Amino acid sequence: MSLKRRLRTVGKAVLIGIPSLLLILVLLAAWLVRRSWPQESGTVTVQGLSAPVEVVRDGWGVPHLYAKTERDLFFAQGYVHAQDRLWQMCFNREVGNGRLAAMFGSGALPTDRYLRTLGIRRLADRDLALASPVTRGFLEAYAAGVNAFLAANAGKLPVEFRILGIEPQPWTPVDSLTWTRLMGLNLSLNQPLELARARLLPKLGIERVRQLIPLYPKDGPVIVTPGEIAGEGRPLPPSPLASLLPLTPGESWASNGWAVHGSRTSTGKPILANDTHLGLGMPSVWYEVGLHGGRYDNAGFSFPGLPFVIVGQNRRIAWGITNLNADVQDLYLEKLDDPKSPAAALYNGGWEKLSRINESIPVKGGEPVPFEVLSTRHGPLIYAALPDWQGAPPMALAWASAEGSRLADALAKLGLAGSWGEFRQALSQWDSPSLNFVYADVDGNIGYQATARTPVRAAGHDGLSPVPGWDGRFEWRGMIPFEEMPSSLNPPAGFIVTANNRVVGDDYPYPLTYDWPPPERARRLEELLAAEPKLTLERAREIQLDTFSALARDLRPYLLAVKPQGALEAAALDRVKAWDLRFDPDQAGASVFTAWVRALRPGIFEDEIGADLAKSVGGLVYAQTDMLTALMARPRDPWFDDRRTLAVEARDEVVRKAFSQAVAELKGSFGEDSGTWTWGRVQTAAFAHAPFGLSGVAPLERVFNSSPVPAPGWEGAVNLAGSDPAKPYRVAFGVSQRFLANLADLGSSQAVNSTGQSSLVFHRHREDQAPLWSSGRYRPVLAGREAVDREAEGRLVLTPEGDEK
Numbered sequence: 001m002s003l004k005r006r007l008r009t010v011g012k013a014v015l016i017g018i019p020s021l022l023l024i025l026v027l028l029a030a031w032l033v034r035r036s037w038p039q040e041s042g043t044v045t046v047q048g049l050s051a052p053v054e055v056v057r058d059g060w061g062v063p064h065l066y067a068k069t070e071r072d073l074f075f076a077q078g079y080v081h082a083q084d085r086l087w088q089m090c091f092n093r094e095v096g097n098g099r100l101a102a103m104f105g106s107g108a109l110p111t112d113r114y115l116r117t118l119g120i121r122r123l124a125d126r127d128l129a130l131a132s133p134v135t136r137g138f139l140e141a142y143a144a145g146v147n148a149f150l151a152a153n154a155g156k157l158p159v160e161f162r163i164l165g166i167e168p169q170p171w172t173p174v175d176s177l178t179w180t181r182l183m184g185l186n187l188s189l190n191q192p193l194e195l196a197r198a199r200l201l202p203k204l205g206i207e208r209v210r211q212l213i214p215l216y217p218k219d220g221p222v223i224v225t226p227g228e229i230a231g232e233g234r235p236l237p238p239s240p241l242a243s244l245l246p247l248t249p250g251e252s253w254a255s256n257g258w259a260v261h262g263s264r265t266s267t268g269k270p271i272l273a274n275d276t277h278l279g280l281g282m283p284s285v286w287y288e289v290g291l292h293g294g295r296y297d298n299a300g301f302s303f304p305g306l307p308f309v310i311v312g313q314n315r316r317i318a319w320g321i322t323n324l325n326a327d328v329q330d331l332y333l334e335k336l337d338d339p340k341s342p343a344a345a346l347y348n349g350g351w352e353k354l355s356r357i358n359e360s361i362p363v364k365g366g367e368p369v370p371f372e373v374l375s376t377r378h379g380p381l382i383y384a385a386l387p388d389w390q391g392a393p394p395m396a397l398a399w400a401s402a403e404g405s406r407l408a409d410a411l412a413k414l415g416l417a418g419s420w421g422e423f424r425q426a427l428s429q430w431d432s433p434s435l436n437f438v439y440a441d442v443d444g445n446i447g448y449q450a451t452a453r454t455p456v457r458a459a460g461h462d463g464l465s466p467v468p469g470w471d472g473r474f475e476w477r478g479m480i481p482f483e484e485m486p487s488s489l490n491p492p493a494g495f496i497v498t499a500n501n502r503v504v505g506d507d508y509p510y511p512l513t514y515d516w517p518p519p520e521r522a523r524r525l526e527e528l529l530a531a532e533p534k535l536t537l538e539r540a541r542e543i544q545l546d547t548f549s550a551l552a553r554d555l556r557p558y559l560l561a562v563k564p565q566g567a568l569e570a571a572a573l574d575r576v577k578a579w580d581l582r583f584d585p586d587q588a589g590a591s592v593f594t595a596w597v598r599a600l601r602p603g604i605f606e607d608e609i610g611a612d613l614a615k616s617v618g619g620l621v622y623a624q625t626d627m628l629t630a631l632m633a634r635p636r637d638p639w640f641d642d643r644r645t646l647a648v649e650a651r652d653e654v655v656r657k658a659f660s661q662a663v664a665e666l667k668g669s670f671g672e673d674s675g676t677w678t679w680g681r682v683q684t685a686a687f688a689h690a691p692f693g694l695s696g697v698a699p700l701e702r703v704f705n706s707s708p709v710p711a712p713g714w715e716g717a718v719n720l721a722g723s724d725p726a727k728p729y730r731v732a733f734g735v736s737q738r739f740l741a742n743l744a745d746l747g748s749s750q751a752v753n754s755t756g757q758s759s760l761v762f763h764r765h766r767e768d769q770a771p772l773w774s775s776g777r778y779r780p781v782l783a784g785r786e787a788v789d790r791e792a793e794g795r796l797v798l799t800p801e802g803d804e805k
Contacts, residue, residue, distance in 0.1 A: 078145025274320025332469030585680025
């Protein structure tokens with residue numbers, strides 16, 4: 001046989017072998033993935049139950065748990081959480097424990113060091129010690145349920161564990177409370193805001209910061225009026241800084257919650273709505289569950305890793321949450337005896353010894369990294385652990401809940417509340433994170449309650465920027481009593497709106513914070529609800545999905561005044577002119593407007609702020625919708641002048657330049673036909689898995705991330721959608737779930753998650769709710785055993801050892 005023929009024969013063998021090998025690898029991968037899928041029917045024998053528990057999964061994979069005792073109920077919740085979300089639970093635990101470097105190497109050291117300096121795990125230890133014996137028993141039962149799943153599935157864990165070559169450690173009650181501490185940190189952004197102010201002031205000065213980030217508008221809606229506030233309190237004189245440096249947060253402070261009294265609904269009973277706005281990932285932060293056992297009969301959204309229902313309903317009440325944004329953290333500048341090797345901090349003329357905790361961070365492929373956490377009377381010294389704050393002076397972080405939290409007790413009682421009084425009694429122990437709660441019950445009542453362990457500050461201390469910690473002038477004067485936190489029952493308006501807007505007016509005696517998001521969503525919700533004298537559930541859905549933008553209404557005239565250069569710019573302006581100001585998937589005008597605003601904001605501000613600083617604080621500046629609207633009305637305001645050029649620019653030139661940039665960008669990304677620049681094509685959501693979906697490795701991202709879906713909404717709309725700065729039209733922050741409770745018939749309540757119940761790769765319930773979320777559809781929240789049985793997809797019985805039948 002000739003060499004040529006031999007090579008040809010070998011080539012054929014290779015060509016035949018490659019598909020065969022690929023097929024074998026695909027089948028092996030599918031087997032490895034599928035074997036980690038949970039058992040959903042039949043019987044499983046487990047250790048730790050006192051009686052059988054039935055797990056009935058509906059057609060969306062939502063488990064409804066039926067137990068005889070409450071401890072068994074929470075055991076089963078831990079078991080099903082582990083079935084569907086084990087990797088998410090363990091990953092979140094390692095984040096809180098400061099152990100990411102143990103999984104991913106030295107690149108994760110800054111994050112680990114920062115979280116260990118804050119002491120997230122140490123705070124969770126304190127919280128467990130404060131929990132009541134009953135609540136501690138629930139946490140222990142939940143952990144036992146997780147560990148029962150681990151014991152029975154040691155060789156069948158999710159594929160993430162295999163890729164990283166790690167084995168999950170047994171679950172503990174402290175692991176559950178570590179998650180609550182992470183959420184408390186995530187929703188308490190006061191410390192980053194203080195740092196941002198400290199960085200802006202030297203660059204711009206007080207007056208320009210005041211212009212750049214104005215006060216919450218005087219006509220902005222507040223949640224609770226003075227006559228409705230529970231308690232009188234005592235007045236504190238405001239500080240001058242309050243009128244100079246209020247930084248309002250960006251999109252990460254968003255959520256909507258509202259309740260409408262029965263006098264304003266078609267059924268005569270309340271309707272309650274809640275959509276929480278968080279980072280969007282794969283899977284969702286939320287896990288839907290039904291808890292039925294003992295005194296509990298709850299349905300709603302839970303957090304994987306934690307027992308109980310966080311947002312939902314029981315037989316008598318429904319409730320929802322938004323971020324209150326109370327200022328619960330302060331940075332104190334400290335004077336140390338030796339900056340290089342400190343042993344003490346100055347306080348009131350004397351030196352106080354620093355407390356010391358030795359930490360050691362394990363590193364994958366390397367030696368453990370030891371370091372020491374130093375603390376003053378105010379809290380841990382965090383300046384050395386801030387990765388983006390090199391050369392900062394010594395600063396300690398004070399956190400209002402650092403002495404311990406009773407959040408677990410509040411959660412345990414919340415699901416049992418059957419009246420407004422019982423609801424408030426449960427929330428009296430809710431100290432962190434700070435939240436707005438909306439409430440409705442079957443008796444027809446609606447209510448609002450603010451919750452937070454919030455410090456009372458000394459006169460002259462606003463909590464807006466770091467303050468001296470060495471002379472005692474700025475020490476906290478206690479905490480606001482719960483009885484005097486803002487509260488409202490059945491307000492005269494007939495509805496309650498919370499959209500992270502200001503809670504109370506200037507006459508409230510305790511400043512909760514000066515950091516309020518712009519009131520755009522709150523204004524829109526109040527406008528829509530006031531126009532509905534008899535609200536229906538269908539109309540409530542439409543309001544929750546509203547994508548109208550007041551900012552677009554106010555800014556569009558300036559864009560339409562541009563003289564187009566060429567046919568493509570003229571066509572793009574026509575799209576904007578015909579646009580209905582809603583960010584819906586079929587709207588090309590929405591894409592043109594967004595691309596223009598994206599170019600306009602840095603075109604106005606980046607020369608003053610600087611490109612580097614804009615990366616860290618630009619989101620805070622760009623979120624100031626009222627400021628931008630007012631600025632555009634002043635065509636020759638100095639902000640429009642680009643200090644990097646010799647010419648003196650005015651508004652119209654900046655507007656035109658930004659429009660040309662926008663059209664060029666859209667053309668380059670989506671083609672020359674502006675009719676195809678529809679919002680559903682331009683803005684999408686592809687929920688990213690942590691960590692593989694953020695790896696930058698295309699094959700991993702294709703496997704672990706969701707399929708892209710259109711993402712209606714915009715940054716200031718009720719249906720909020722915030723893009724990833726690195727991927728401008730990829731939504732990374734927005735509506736993480738939706739919930740509508742109908743108190744006339746709790747069996748007709750509706751909900752939708754942003755992804756699905758499962759986190760397991762290729763599982764049918766991994767992203768099956770994403771199309772519903774994208775298109776504004778809902779699924780029923782099943783209430784009552786008959787409805788659950790009718791929709792059952794799987795029935796699993798968890799049986800105690802020795803009780804097999």
